[in-house]
Amino acid sequence: MEISTTRTHTQTLKEKQRQERERLILAAAEEVLYENGYHDTSIDEIAARVGVAKGTVYLHFSSKEDLIAAVFTANFERFLRALDEVITETMTPRAQLETILARMYEGYYVRLIQLLYNNADLKKLFQARKQQHPPPWDALVSRVIAILEAGKARGDFDQHTPTKVMASAFFCLLSPTSYERLVIAEHMEVQALVDYLGRIYFDGVTNAK
Amino acid sequence: MEISTTRTHTQTLKEKQRQERERLILAAAEEVLYENGYHDTSIDEIAARVGVAKGTVYLHFSSKEDLIAAVFTANFERFLRALDEVITETMTPRAQLETILARMYEGYYVRLIQLLYNNADLKKLFQARKQQHPPPWDALVSRVIAILEAGKARGDFDQHTPTKVMASAFFCLLSPTSYERLVIAEHMEVQALVDYLGRIYFDGVTNAK
Amino acid sequence: MEISTTRTHTQTLKEKQRQERERLILAAAEEVLYENGYHDTSIDEIAARVGVAKGTVYLHFSSKEDLIAAVFTANFERFLRALDEVITETMTPRAQLETILARMYEGYYVRLIQLLYNNADLKKLFQARKQQHPPPWDALVSRVIAILEAGKARGDFDQHTPTKVMASAFFCLLSPTSYERLVIAEHMEVQALVDYLGRIYFDGVTNAK
Amino acid sequence: MEISTTRTHTQTLKEKQRQERERLILAAAEEVLYENGYHDTSIDEIAARVGVAKGTVYLHFSSKEDLIAAVFTANFERFLRALDEVITETMTPRAQLETILARMYEGYYVRLIQLLYNNADLKKLFQARKQQHPPPWDALVSRVIAILEAGKARGDFDQHTPTKVMASAFFCLLSPTSYERLVIAEHMEVQALVDYLGRIYFDGVTNAK
DNA sequence: GATGAATGAGGTTTCATTCAT
């Protein structure tokens, strides 16, 4: 029993180290992916940033594709968990969407979402894996659609526009190009950008009578 | 005189063939670029689709970068010319923007615009060429900004939102993802999609009181 | 007969034009060869300098190798003819060799000789053609050997040194590197260089007691 | 301690293997370079001769240029070290130069020296690398010049001939063409060739008195 | 005869992946 306990303990320790390393690899991969794009992300550089050998990366992820897919899945999951902490059923649908929008622009999620959404390489990656997107992304889309439907049911949102179109337009608000041009290059406050985009989305650009 | 005429005619014929071939190469490049993204677009595949040898492509474009840049420039120029035919000064700013939006979704311009706007590889390409974008793209952005300013001056558009944000949001409406998901996968009419997106942009998703 | 004469005349004219063009192609090839070396000498550039189409070069020379070989042959022949004008039997062997040396450094022959003599590409070229050198080069070597033998017979030259070694050393004096470093870079007079080298060759570097 | 020892040993072994492989690659590169010249030296062929894959060569040398430059540097360094072992200050300048000459013809250094000195491609290579020659070559030239100056100071060498010309002529004695024609093709002893050439250099071809 | 567009072999270089240590 002693022995068994020790072993279990040892394995747990090893397992923890293993998970920690996996986390570090994912973090490095995300960093390089954002900096260089999919093709210029090399296993060599990821391994170097983590401080392990190239082969070690392959002990955790069976291919570059796997690793990059895991980056997305991990981020979406973290993002979904973060949403759960701030969104409650008692908020109005509009407030819920505004919160999601703000949260997206806060972290660096917007970067990854856009990477995923607009990069042909990554699309092909997930299509080759017989799935349009990583599962958590679909969960996020479903959630936004559900909120939009609830808003429509309450009469908050325009009922003549298909929910899917509304959802598409919602996700379009997240453009890394806007982010880079307005926030990074022109030093606009993130919150201001989010407010403006939210206003356009909910009220349009037309001058209120 | 006869001879001169004949020569001119011959040169015209050759020149026509040359231009036709160049057009075919550009079309193939665009196709592959859209399917595979910048990095997975190989000169070999472009040549194979046109049915010529690799070297032939280099007779028309001195490098892969040159070829891809030409794809964008050619498309934007065509698009700008098309706009000139349908947009007049007498139209309201809103009508002008609605027309631009519709035209963008009609052709396949939306694909390229989005490729350019959101692909890190292509951004790097144009930055390396000492220009943020191909000149015609900047012309399009300027044009949209001018229309938005005119609309603001007339009191048509919300004056509290910065024009740059409005322009960013406008171009965000052009999402190849929306196009693919709604028009191609779900068989929505392009015109319907354009109408919905235009309505969201101009009036928001909120239910009119 | 009239007709025949006319034809002959026409053919002669055409033939002259043909020869003139061949001369121009050889001159251009020599120029580019010296500037760029064998590999970076392209048929394209030669044709462009002459002002004809690439295909035209192939009407005169069946391959790049043929063309380059012709450059050497033409030069050696010209050089041998030039020697015939200034070297007479009545000159002493030493005077004859001094004259050859001076003439070699005068024209640009030294450049070509060294190109031929020290460039692996060109060696392979002639070896592939089953000949160590273009025939006129061998004629030049024979001539120098004959002069050295005559000098030995007269007791002018050291009889303990094999003539072949003496010939080798003689041709070694022609170094484009010396030429470039001393004449071009350090502005030494060609005649001075020739005098110094001749003195070393005939009298050695050792201080005459 | 055991472990530490083992590790050191292991690293030493690996390092030895690495160096051995690098040596083999350099040797193969030198071989091909000498046979085919710079342009026709292909990484493919070098790799094939060593029996490794193309990519392996790039683990040791980051480019073809780097590899070829390393061939020269390695040879010159080896040569300079060899000279240090046989040349002493107490030898007369003439004896020192005779020793250098003999040593050059012994190894295969003469081949590489001449390759470097007379091949336009390689000159361009080193010029592009912002250096006329690999540093050790310049060290050799300086050394010969210093010896010649010392000989002049002692009154051993002719003081009317510029040292630079004497140095040029000295290096001209090293002709791979002489070597091939006389030693390889005609089976002359290297020592005999060296003696003859040295005698010509120091005493000239003219019959003494 | 003259042209020059087209060809395609061949060269350098990168990098995901494997596997012996």
Place this chain on the structure above:
DNA sequence: GATGAATGAAACCTCATTCAT
């Protein structure tokens, strides 16, 4: 388990040579 040297497919680009016009 961890390593990193080795692999080799695949990409871009050049240029001697051919051949239809």
